[in-house]
Amino acid sequence: MMDNTQPIDVIEVPHCERCESPLEAGDLRCAICGAAAPQSVSTKQTKIAVNVLRCTGCGAAITYDPNRQAPSCSFCGEVMQVETIVDPMEQTEFYLPMTVSIEEARAALKGWLDTRGWFRPSDLSAASQLTEIKPLWWVAWIFDADALVSWTADSNAGSGRSSWAPHAGQTELRFDNMLVSGSRGLTDKEAYAITPGMQLGSGKTYVEGGGDQPTLERFDVPRSQARQQVLAAIEATAADRIQQHHIPGTRFRKVRVSLVLRRLITQRYSLPAYVLAYRYRNELYRVVICGQNASYIVGSSPFSYAKLFALIGGTLLLGLFLLIVMAAAS
Amino acid sequence: MASTVSNPPTSTEIACQSCGAILLIDATVRSTTCPYCASPSIIRRPPTPNRPSPSFLVGFTINHERATQLVRTWLSKSHLFARSDFKSAVPELTHGIYLPAYLYGAVAHADYSASIGENYTETETYTTTDSQGKSVRRTRTVTKTEWRPLSGRYVCYVVDVLVTASGGVSNEALEAIEPFDLRSLRAYSDSFIAGWLAEEPSRTQAECFRFAHDETVALVERRLKGFMPGDSHRNLQFQTNLNNEVINLVLLPVWSYAVRYAEDRPPVQILVNGQTGRVGGKVPVSTTKVAFAVLAVIGVLLLLALLMSLAS
Numbered sequence: 001m002m003d004n005t006q007p008i009d010v011i012e013v014p015h016c017e018r019c020e021s022p023l024e025a026g027d028l029r030c031a032i033c034g035a036a037a038p039q040s041v042s043t044k045q046t047k048i049a050v051n052v053l054r055c056t057g058c059g060a061a062i063t064y065d066p067n068r069q070a071p072s073c074s075f076c077g078e079v080m081q082v083e084t085i086v087d088p089m090e091q092t093e094f095y096l097p098m099t100v101s102i103e104e105a106r107a108a109l110k111g112w113l114d115t116r117g118w119f120r121p122s123d124l125s126a127a128s129q130l131t132e133i134k135p136l137w138w139v140a141w142i143f144d145a146d147a148l149v150s151w152t153a154d155s156n157a158g159s160g161r162s163s164w165a166p167h168a169g170q171t172e173l174r175f176d177n178m179l180v181s182g183s184r185g186l187t188d189k190e191a192y193a194i195t196p197g198m199q200l201g202s203g204k205t206y207v208e209g210g211g212d213q214p215t216l217e218r219f220d221v222p223r224s225q226a227r228q229q230v231l232a233a234i235e236a237t238a239a240d241r242i243q244q245h246h247i248p249g250t251r252f253r254k255v256r257v258s259l260v261l262r263r264l265i266t267q268r269y270s271l272p273a274y275v276l277a278y279r280y281r282n283e284l285y286r287v288v289i290c291g292q293n294a295s296y297i298v299g300s301s302p303f304s305y306a307k308l309f310a311l312i313g314g315t316l317l318l319g320l321f322l323l324i325v326m327a328a329a330s
Numbered sequence: 331m332a333s334t335v336s337n338p339p340t341s342t343e344i345a346c347q348s349c350g351a352i353l354l355i356d357a358t359v360r361s362t363t364c365p366y367c368a369s370p371s372i373i374r375r376p377p378t379p380n381r382p383s384p385s386f387l388v389g390f391t392i393n394h395e396r397a398t399q400l401v402r403t404w405l406s407k408s409h410l411f412a413r414s415d416f417k418s419a420v421p422e423l424t425h426g427i428y429l430p431a432y433l434y435g436a437v438a439h440a441d442y443s444a445s446i447g448e449n450y451t452e453t454e455t456y457t458t459t460d461s462q463g464k465s466v467r468r469t470r471t472v473t474k475t476e477w478r479p480l481s482g483r484y485v486c487y488v489v490d491v492l493v494t495a496s497g498g499v500s501n502e503a504l505e506a507i508e509p510f511d512l513r514s515l516r517a518y519s520d521s522f523i524a525g526w527l528a529e530e531p532s533r534t535q536a537e538c539f540r541f542a543h544d545e546t547v548a549l550v551e552r553r554l555k556g557f558m559p560g561d562s563h564r565n566l567q568f569q570t571n572l573n574n575e576v577i578n579l580v581l582l583p584v585w586s587y588a589v590r591y592a593e594d595r596p597p598v599q600i601l602v603n604g605q606t607g608r609v610g611g612k613v614p615v616s617t618t619k620v621a622f623a624v625l626a627v628i629g630v631l632l633l634l635a636l637l638m639s640l641a642s
Contacts, residue, residue, distance in 0.1 A: 018437075018574050019487075028386065028517055034435040034489030035576045036385055049374040052347040053524045061348060061369040063525020066390035066583075066604070071521040080521055087513075150484045152559045154448065161476050162448035166559045168482030224513065254559045258486045260437060 014038065021145075021264040024223065026088075031227045032261050053080075090139075090182070090219030090226045090268055096202055098135055098209030098272035098291040105133060105274040108294035109287055113278075113301065121304040124280060131284070132277040135210035135291065137270035138183040138191065138217045141230050142200065145175045145264040151242045151257045155249030167247055173238055180233040182219050182226070186273070190288045190298050197293030198271055210272060210291070219268065230266055235259060344373060358497075360428075360528035370525040380534050384518040385578040386433065388510050390426065390526070390604040397585040397602045398423065404600070404609040405589065411623070413616040419591040421600065428528035428581035430495040431504065432535075433512075434542035436575040438488050438550050442568035443481035446560035449473050475562065484554060488572075491549070493541035495531035495579065499601065501541045506610025507603040510582060514605065518581065528581060539577070546572060 014023045016030035017038065023030060027037050053062050055073035062080055065072040071080040100108075113125045121127070149171055154164040177200055181191035207214060221229065239257045247255070272291025277284055280302050287299030341354050344362075348369035355362050361372045377383045392400070401421040408417050451471050460466045490512055494504045516522065531538075550570050558566065583604025588597040591614065600611035 018576065028515055033437070033487045033574075036578045047376065048342060048344070050344045050347055051372045051374060051520055052369055053372070053521055061524070062521070063370055064390065064522050066393045069389055069391055071524050148485055150482065150486075150557075152480070152482065152557055154559045159448075160478075161474075162450035164448045164560070166446040166448065166478055166480045168480055168559075170483045170485065256557050256559065258484060258553070258557060260485050260487055 019262045021261070032264050087222045087224050089222055092139060092270040093268045094203030094205065095137060095207050095270045096198055096272055096292060097204060100274065100289065100291050100294045102133060104294050105276065105289050106130065108289050108297055109276055109278065112287065112297050116301045119304050119307055121302055124302065128278045128280045130276060130278050134215060134275045135272065136185065136215035136217060136275055137207065137272055138186050139219050140182055140191065140269050140271055141180045141226065141266050142269050143175060143178050143180070143230055143264060143266040145234060146262045147173045147175065147238060148260045149173050149238050149242060149257050151246065151255065153247045153255040154253045155247050156251040157249030164253065169246055171246055173241060175234065175237065178237060180230050182221065183217060184220065185217055186288060193298035194273055194288055194290035194296040197290035197296035199292055203269065216270065234261065342373065344371065347371060358530045358532045360530050361523045361526060363525065372520045372523060381531050382579050384581050386515045386580040387428065387518045387522050388514055388580070388582055388605050389516060389522055390583040392585065392602065392604050392607045394423065394426065396607065400602055400607050400609050401587050401600055408613045411615050411619045412613045413591060416589065416591040416614050419589045421587040421589050424586040424588050425527050426585050426604065428523050428526055429499060429584045430529050430531045431492050431580050431582050432495050432538045432542065433578045433580045434491040434493060435489040436546060436572040438486050438546060438570055438572055440484040440550055440554060440568045440570045442484055442554055442566065443479065444558055444563045444566040445477045446480045446558060447475040447477055447562035449475050449561040484557060486553060488546050488549060491542050491545050493538050493545065495533050495538050496529055497532035503601055503610060507584070507601050507608045510603065510605055523581065531579065542577070543572065
């Protein structure tokens with residue numbers, strides 16, 4: 001969950017009458033509960049009316065053609081334009097500004113390298129060479145929703161002869177500012193590690209910061225697929241929360257959830273980050289820094305096998321020494 | 331027997347908008363073609379509770395030639411006991427029709443109870459005879475099941491349940507050619523049915539609701555079976571309540587064929603999904619083939635019994 005001190009104004013949009021989730025332009029039905037979108041009410045028809053559809057080109061009557069999947073004139077071949085099925089590619093609605101400068105990102109990397117623990121190479125910070133630093137905006141869906149969750153699971157609580165006992169329950173869950181990464185450039189681990197540093201209330205409709213030529217990642221899935229991804233993420237998050245807070249016991253298996261979602265509001269964000277590459281002894285390593293708070297940083301670093309072997313060798317020598325001392329004493 | 335819409339006018343008189351000919355058309359027909367000038371007409375009637383205006387439509391994507399080819403293939407690949415004259419019959423096209431159906435959805439609440447089986451293993455000792463004929467005691471690991479009661483509440487959205495609203499096509503016949511890809515659902519427009527036969531609902535909404543409820547309860551049962559924890563379960567019982575129901579009239583593309591395979595038999599209705607090409611229909615079984623198969627099985631069994639008695 002992220003800091004969201006200042007909510008962004010949301011334009012009033014039509015909502016599903018059943019689950020109260022917002023509908024988007026072109027939606028025939030609600031993507032959550034399947035209810036039909038409200039249609040504009042035409043004037044009430046009281047008499048039988050007969051209608052012939054005519055070609056605007058030659059005036060002949062037109063018929064629906066399954067090969068063209070549209071009504072067409074069999075005389076002049078003109079195809080009548082019909083409303084197409086709307087499934088556009090997802091587009092960013094809000095960009096968070098890049099508030100961390102390149103210098104701050106460099107400093108954050110240096111600080112991070114210094115705190116890699118005892119097993120890092122001693123010369124890591126000094127010998128590492130920054131080869132690339134790239135500001136980019138990666139894409140994600142942020143959603144709010146209410147859910148009535150039914151669940152079943154096996155856990156060790158109350159188990160008898162078997163190691164497992166069945167449990168079931170039903171509970172209300174609230175999801176606020178939950179993030180689902182849509183990025184191809186960042187791994188899920190990277191995206192979720194830097195997400196807590198984002199200030200969602202600072203969203204703008206334009207890109208701010210990041211130099212002259214920032215890399216802007218685009219959503220590469222259509223709306224229908226995005227909804228599937230978001231719903232799958234909600235289900236996985238719900239199962240995780242149920243396991244953590246509602247199922248008794250300490251070991252779990254077969255956690256199953258069924259959700260009835262209400263008021264699902266999804267917004268499409270582009271979130272700023274720095275992707276850095278550094279070289280240490282001919283090996284390249286990658287680090288990602290949150291573009292709004294440089295203390296959120298994730299990446300890979302080298303491991304000093306020399307220190308590991310030295311530790312093992314030292315422990316063995318110490319053990320050997322103690323054995324000798326004990327043998328001499330006896 | 332299907333209940334039909336109460337007190338429907340049996341026919342409607344309309345004037346062709348192209349040539350002015352007076353046409354008498356059936357009250358269950360929503361579109362027609364003038365026999366004099368071939369102009370397609372769409373008849374718009376005031377909606378009633380049992381005949382609402384269509385909300386959605388799935389367009390035809392399979393044309394006549396492709397549908398006929400699919401039916402021929404389906405006939406020739408009918409199961410082993412299908413009548414031979416049926417397999418070689420020539421399908422006669424009745425028509426390509428937009429079939430009225432209801433698209434149903436609801437929120438399902440189910441109170442359930444079941445016995446959940448949790449497996450565990452035990453080591454048990456048993457006595458057996460070894461290769462030298464001596465009685466020996468050995469141990470083995472066996473899996474046993476501990477049964478525990480579980481009850482709870484289950485809730486889910488049920489969407490996209492399709493049931494027929496046509497008196498001419500049973501719900502089983504429609505299920506045989508499902509599914510339809512409802513991602514291609516379009517808002518209803520007269521232009522999609524121009525030149526095609528489109529039918530008005532000829533079943534009451536109450537009857538269609540019953541179909542939808544039956545399908546929904548069966549769906550909830552399937553989901554509940556997958557929802558149960560444990561290694562197995564038994565005695566699953568549940569009570570389903572459906573609320574927040576929505577029902578919308580949708581027109582589905584269907585090619586309807588009549589297959590006449592014998593002079594003394596009525597033709598068989600074969601339906602083709604006009605969107606996916608899936609074919610469905612009842613295949614007449616050949617009693618001669620079944621009788622021969624039964625006799626063959628009895629013969630083989632007798633032969634085996636004879637061989638075994640000779641061997642012993």
